[in-house]
Amino acid sequence: MNNLSKSSLSPFHLAIPVHDLNICRIFYRDVLGLSEGRSSDQWVDFNFHGHQLVIHETGEKTRELNHNAVDGHAVPIPHFGIVLDWELFHSFATTLKEKNVTFVIEPYIRFEGEVGEQATMFFYDPSGNALEFKSFRDMNQLFAS
Numbered sequence: 383m384n385n386l387s388k389s390s391l392s393p394f395h396l397a398i399p400v401h402d403l404n405i406c407r408i409f410y411r412d413v414l415g416l417s418e419g420r421s422s423d424q425w426v427d428f429n430f431h432g433h434q435l436v437i438h439e440t441g442e443k444t445r446e447l448n449h450n451a452v453d454g455h456a457v458p459i460p461h462f463g464i465v466l467d468w469e470l471f472h473s474f475a476t477t478l479k480e481k482n483v484t485f486v487i488e489p490y491i492r493f494e495g496e497v498g499e500q501a502t503m504f505f506y507d508p509s510g511n512a513l514e515f516k517s518f519r520d521m522n523q524l525f526a527s
Contacts, residue, residue: 393433393434394433394434395433396430396434396435397425397436397437397438398435398436398437398438398509398511399438399439399440399442399509399511400437400438400439400440400507400508400509401439401440401441401442401443401509401510402439402441403423403424403425403426403437405508405509406437406507406508407421407426410426410428410437410507413478413481413483415477416429416430416435424438425437425438430464431464431466433464443510447460447510455487455504456487457514458486458504458512459512460512461504461511461512461513461514462511462512463514463515464515464516465516465517465518465521465524466515467521468501468517468518468519471489471501471516471517472489472501472517474515478503483505485503485504485505486504486505486506487503487504488503489501489503490502490503497523498526499519500516500517500518500519501517501519502514502516502517503515503516
């Protein structure tokens with residue numbers, strides 16, 4: 383597996399449940415700015431920063447989430463997201479605020495001035511799926527210990 387981890391990144395595929403396909407389609411397309419791929423009456427593919435995210439309509443909101451305490455915040459578990467470039471993270475956070483996204487955890491900096499310094503933010507989609515967007519000041523520290 384070590385050889386694979388050193389090669390170029392492969393896109394991941396993630397399929398998540400949503401309660402209302404149209405409402406969530408608008409959120410992922412218009413709020414998060416993701417481009418659509420294929421779709422049907424029950425699912426839509428999105429280009430999630432080079433990865434394949436598929437929303438599948440189930441008619442039910444996501445189950446109640448668990449939380450872990452991190453830096454005095456209740457981090458929703460499970461969650462998914464992407465690591466963005468530092469400048470892109472900050473401009474995206476501004477865009478989300480302008481679009482009145484309600485944050486579970488407002489954008490903030492962790493480990494400021496330390497190894498692994500990162501910006502992070504959490505919010506839910508309309509079906510209750512938790513998303514985290516983050517960025518590292520030095521992307522080479524993504525896996526630093």
